[in-house]
Amino acid sequence: MSNKPVIGASSCLLGNEVRFDGGHKRDRFITDMLAKHMAIKPVCPEIAIGLGTPRPAIRLQSINGEARLVMSKDNDTDLTDTMQAYADKTLEQFAGLDGFIFKKGSPSCGAWRVPVVVHKDGHKRNDGTGVFAHAFMQRFPWIPVEEEGRLNDEALRQNFIERVYALHRWHNIDNPDTNMQAFIEFHASHKLMLMARSPADYQRLGQFVAQTSQKTLKVRRQEYLLLFMEAMRKHNSRGKHINVLMHIMGYLKEHLNSDDKAELLAHFEAYRKNQLPWISLVVLLKHHLRKHPAPYIDQQHYLKPCPDDIAA
Numbered sequence: 001m002s003n004k005p006v007i008g009a010s011s012c013l014l015g016n017e018v019r020f021d022g023g024h025k026r027d028r029f030i031t032d033m034l035a036k037h038m039a040i041k042p043v044c045p046e047i048a049i050g051l052g053t054p055r056p057a058i059r060l061q062s063i064n065g066e067a068r069l070v071m072s073k074d075n076d077t078d079l080t081d082t083m084q085a086y087a088d089k090t091l092e093q094f095a096g097l098d099g100f101i102f103k104k105g106s107p108s109c110g111a112w113r114v115p116v117v118v119h120k121d122g123h124k125r126n127d128g129t130g131v132f133a134h135a136f137m138q139r140f141p142w143i144p145v146e147e148e149g150r151l152n153d154e155a156l157r158q159n160f161i162e163r164v165y166a167l168h169r170w171h172n173i174d175n176p177d178t179n180m181q182a183f184i185e186f187h188a189s190h191k192l193m194l195m196a197r198s199p200a201d202y203q204r205l206g207q208f209v210a211q212t213s214q215k216t217l218k219v220r221r222q223e224y225l226l227l228f229m230e231a232m233r234k235h236n237s238r239g240k241h242i243n244v245l246m247h248i249m250g251y252l253k254e255h256l257n258s259d260d261k262a263e264l265l266a267h268f269e270a271y272r273k274n275q276l277p278w279i280s281l282v283v284l285l286k287h288h289l290r291k292h293p294a295p296y297i298d299q300q301h302y303l304k305p306c307p308d309d310i311a312a
């Protein structure tokens with residue numbers, strides 16, 4: 001198991017000249033930032049099914065109510081089944097990935113809102129999914145997926161990166177011989193991350209863990225993963241973050257003087273009003289925790305969900 005997360009990405013986003021026009025769509029955040037911390041496997045499904053570079057453009061076209069992958073200038077050349085067959089044949093090799101970044105808008109790779117031509121005058125609706133991306137998401141609903149365009153949104157980016165690291169930690173403990181202790185520790189160490197998203201999901205997952213035994217773990221661990229990753233997909237709210245931060249502050253209360261407490265509370269309030277980013281509170285709390293270690297908080301991933309330079 002790699003000590004770095006391993007993600008897949010549409011090959012053109014990594015600067016590879018695999019697009020229909022012979023160009024690429026290098027995304028600097030992926031190649032310059034994420035690549036420092038993650039191993040990234042390039043995948044170009046159109047090259048993989050034998051389309052060369054350059055090649056005629058392809059698109060999604062509504063045919064008999066179904067979005068089909070066809071040549072833009074020749075609707076009779078339908079590549080849907082070829083792409084589906086490629087996905088069916090090769091997806092298993094991606095089962096261990098910790099995430100995938102797809103190229104937005106692509107009829108093969110786009111994850112959401114891909115244009116589908118619905119009329120010969122060129123009229124489109126924007127509710128399609130690239131054929132390869134659709135097959136990937138159907139097969140691996142627990143693997144975090146994003147598009148490069150959406151990674152410009154701070155909240156979406158942070159959520160995606162946190163999910164990638166969470167799944168990577170899961171992969172590090174998950175195997176047919178996983179014991180209950182590792183399973184319980186995994187769940188417990190994500191308590192604060194889950195609480196910042198959905199306290200109800202944390203409770204539900206806690207009951208799931210309590211109802212699992214060493215005997216049933218083998219079959220229940222995949223179900224846990226699905227529920228866990230679904231909960232991790234939910235977005236934090238400032239209010240829930242503040243509840244968690246207050247909880248952490250509780251572990252420090254005997255060591256903080258009144259000025260320290262007032263400073264922390266003022267920061268929490270500024271964060272509530274959107275005047276400070278979450279990471280500035282993390283830095284302040286970590287400063288106090290360095291001086292007054294709290295082993296329970298140290299085991300939590302909440303304050304260190306990913307490397308600092310890619311955290312929001």
Ligand code: SF4
Nearest residue numbers: 011012044103106109
């Ligand atoms: S979007 Fe996907 S299919 Fe198109 S060039 Fe990029 S990697 Fe290849």
